[in-house]
Amino acid sequence: MAASRPRVFIVDDHGLFRSGVRSELGDHVEVIGEAEDVMPAIEGIARLIPDVVLLDVHLPGGGGQLVVAELAPILPQTRFLALSASDAPQDVIAVIRAGARGYVTKTISGAELVDAITRVAAGDAVFSPRLAGFVLDAFSAQTADPVPAPSFDPELDQLTPREREVLRLIARGYTYKEIARELFISTKTVESHVSSVLRKLQLSTRHQLTRWAAERRLA
Amino acid sequence: MPQPAFRSHDGGVEEQPAPDWPVRISSLRRMDEGRIAGGVAAGIAARTCVNLTLLRVIFCVTGIFTGFGLAVYVIAWLFLPKAGENSTIVSRAIHDLRGVALAAAAASMLIVIFSFISILGITVFSAVSWPNAIGAAGLVLIWRNADEEERASLHAMTSPLLGATSAGKKSWFAARLFLAAGLLIAGLAVLASDRPYLGVLLRPVTGLVVVLAAISVLCGPWWLRVMRDLGVERQARIRAEERADIAARVHDSVLQTLALIQRRADSPQQVVQLARAQERELRSWLFGGRAPGSMDGIAATFAAAVRLIQQDVEAQYGVAIEAVIVGDCELKDDDDLGAMLAAAREATVNAAKWSGASVISLFAEVEREEASVFVRDRGRGFDPEAVPADRKGLAESVRARMERRGGQASIRSVPGEGTEVSLTMPRTAGQREPSQAT
Numbered sequence: 121m122a123a124s125r126p127r128v129f130i131v132d133d134h135g136l137f138r139s140g141v142r143s144e145l146g147d148h149v150e151v152i153g154e155a156e157d158v159m160p161a162i163e164g165i166a167r168l169i170p171d172v173v174l175l176d177v178h179l180p181g182g183g184g185q186l187v188v189a190e191l192a193p194i195l196p197q198t199r200f201l202a203l204s205a206s207d208a209p210q211d212v213i214a215v216i217r218a219g220a221r222g223y224v225t226k227t228i229s230g231a232e233l234v235d236a237i238t239r240v241a242a243g244d245a246v247f248s249p250r251l252a253g254f255v256l257d258a259f260s261a262q263t264a265d266p267v268p269a270p271s272f273d274p275e276l277d278q279l280t281p282r283e284r285e286v287l288r289l290i291a292r293g294y295t296y297k298e299i300a301r302e303l304f305i306s307t308k309t310v311e312s313h314v315s316s317v318l319r320k321l322q323l324s325t326r327h328q329l330t331r332w333a334a335e336r337r338l339a
Numbered sequence: 340m341p342q343p344a345f346r347s348h349d350g351g352v353e354e355q356p357a358p359d360w361p362v363r364i365s366s367l368r369r370m371d372e373g374r375i376a377g378g379v380a381a382g383i384a385a386r387t388c389v390n391l392t393l394l395r396v397i398f399c400v401t402g403i404f405t406g407f408g409l410a411v412y413v414i415a416w417l418f419l420p421k422a423g424e425n426s427t428i429v430s431r432a433i434h435d436l437r438g439v440a441l442a443a444a445a446a447s448m449l450i451v452i453f454s455f456i457s458i459l460g461i462t463v464f465s466a467v468s469w470p471n472a473i474g475a476a477g478l479v480l481i482w483r484n485a486d487e488e489e490r491a492s493l494h495a496m497t498s499p500l501l502g503a504t505s506a507g508k509k510s511w512f513a514a515r516l517f518l519a520a521g522l523l524i525a526g527l528a529v530l531a532s533d534r535p536y537l538g539v540l541l542r543p544v545t546g547l548v549v550v551l552a553a554i555s556v557l558c559g560p561w562w563l564r565v566m567r568d569l570g571v572e573r574q575a576r577i578r579a580e581e582r583a584d585i586a587a588r589v590h591d592s593v594l595q596t597l598a599l600i601q602r603r604a605d606s607p608q609q610v611v612q613l614a615r616a617q618e619r620e621l622r623s624w625l626f627g628g629r630a631p632g633s634m635d636g637i638a639a640t641f642a643a644a645v646r647l648i649q650q651d652v653e654a655q656y657g658v659a660i661e662a663v664i665v666g667d668c669e670l671k672d673d674d675d676l677g678a679m680l681a682a683a684r685e686a687t688v689n690a691a692k693w694s695g696a697s698v699i700s701l702f703a704e705v706e707r708e709e710a711s712v713f714v715r716d717r718g719r720g721f722d723p724e725a726v727p728a729d730r731k732g733l734a735e736s737v738r739a740r741m742e743r744r745g746g747q748a749s750i751r752s753v754p755g756e757g758t759e760v761s762l763t764m765p766r767t768a769g770q771r772e773p774s775q776a777t
Contacts (some may be wrong), residue, residue, distance in 0.1 A: 288704070
């Protein structure tokens with residue numbers, strides 16, 4: 121599989137963390153560059169055009185979402201996977217809405233991280249249990265809102281029961297494969313559900329989403 | 340009068356075998372904190388709980404009008420040790436022969452000046468002479484014998500008065516001196532004159548006002564600067580105290596944990612457990628306003644109760660628990676939810692104890708109609724057909740607990756793949772309304 125190893129760029133302000141991730145990823149991916157701040161990251165990514173950018177949500181020169189917002193429109197083939205230690209919902213939601221393909225916590229194991237990177241490289245979305253919880257919370261908070269805000273596309277503002285089920289299983293700690301088995305669907309279908317949730321998360325115009333995130337400072 | 344807590348840092352005091360009264364007197368110290376000159380007023384205020392500002396006003400008023408306040412203050416300054424020290428200035432001053440001579444000279448010179456004034460007949464100042472002479476002599480001794488730190492602060496206070504700060508200000512100082520001298524002479528002249536061009540009462544008042552104006556012109560900028568410096572110093576002290584507070588908290592929590600981690604470096608499990616516990620504590624302090632080390636133990640909401648389960652089990656069993664909580668509601672006296680939380684805790688503890696997994700997923704969701712908790716591990720699992728008695732007992736107790744309250748519990752387990760305990764509890768109508776808590 122060496123030929124199809126994803127080329128990864130790591131953006132994190134902690135050198136110790138970068139080297140830790142590098143050694144954990146080992147030979148499974150090819151780390152082609154690192155940066156510790158927003159501007160060097162944008163410059164380096166635009167030059168090297170990696171397959172996957174591992175992006176810390178918190179950076180000294182501004183949030184990780186700046187990097188995504190700057191590069192996602194001009195580098196369609198580069199995917200962004202957000203990493204965070206803090207899980208502040210507004211940061212996570214912001215980086216996802218800026219265009220990141222997934223979100224994992226920094227406590228993730230090396231094998232899971234490799235898995236998440238290959239999944240993101242293949243164009244899928246990666247949701248950690250925490251992110252699945254955030255999304256469920258955000259969208260259920262909206263349905264409880266007595267006066268729904270005007271929306272351009274109501275379909276975007278609602279999760280289907282199936283998507284809800286998938287998210288719930290992710291939050292319960294199930295892998296995609298286990299979810300597929302549980303719901304008697306294929307892994308590909310699970311992936312498409314998650315991608316559809318990601319799209320809704322990114323495109324939903326409902327202001328409650330941001331309001332919800334802002335109200336919950338920290339999980 | 341309440342006795343303030345005995346300051347133990349002035350070490351030697353407790354060692355002196357002394358009856359009660361010397362202890363009381365000797366524990367009166369000049370305070371470094373909040374002092375303007377020698378810290379006498381601050382020391383008395385701290386010792387007797389008399390208002391500090393009131394004391395200062397008394398010292399100033401009696402100092403200006405009779406000189407008595409100044410004398411008392413200077414004597415106290417000489418004879419009281421500074422907080423944290425045992426030697427007094429006077430104990431050093433008696434060896435300073437040149438200083439004693441200078442003090443005597445200053446005192447006698449003042450007495451001569453005052454005698455001269457009283458000969459002129461300005462009775463307002465005549466009573467002032469003796470205490471002022473004592474004060475002046477004492478100040479000379481203090482100036483020469485105070486410790487480095489105090490001398491530095493005295494110098495900082497008086498240097499602007501002497502106009503020695505910079506060359507550019509010298510002409511300004513000379514002008515001020517000139518104006519003050521003029522006003523002083525005019526004031527004294529008014530006081531000394533016998534001519535009845537003003538009312539009998541008005542004459543001494545006018546004279547005093549002019550003399551005070553002279554003093555203000557001379558010393559006003561200095562006073563302003565002293566007050567400003569005091570404000571700056573107070574701010575610096577507040578900042579230092581804040582820093583010390585944070586340092587103490589970080590020491591109590593983070594540094595202690597780091598030390599423990601170094602000592603247990605050979606046991607990764609314990610290190611991870613310590614790091615996680617510390618992370619949570621620090622986070623709750625930084626973002627939740629809860630001090631590290633303080634854990635309430637009682638949760639007001641469902642989400643808080645689940646987090647408490649997470650914390651407790653992680654702390655006790657050294658297993659990471661990934662908790663995801665969706666929705667929240669008040670717990671109040673909701674026995675149904677209380678029973679479910681107890682069952683959830685039991686299931687989590689059980690997974691931590693038996694599964695062998697390093698991570699346990701804990702998912703809790705509060706919806707309008709029901710609340711649910713899922714505890715999942717990827718541990719060794721078990722065959723439900725061939726359960727050891729104790730585990731069967733647990734399954735039964737969890738299930739019985741839930742069913743008694745109208746809820747449901749199910750346990751799924753596959754050997755080698757892990758176990759999941761699912762708990763659901765319907766919510767009664769009365770408790771549904773405040774479901775969007777927090």
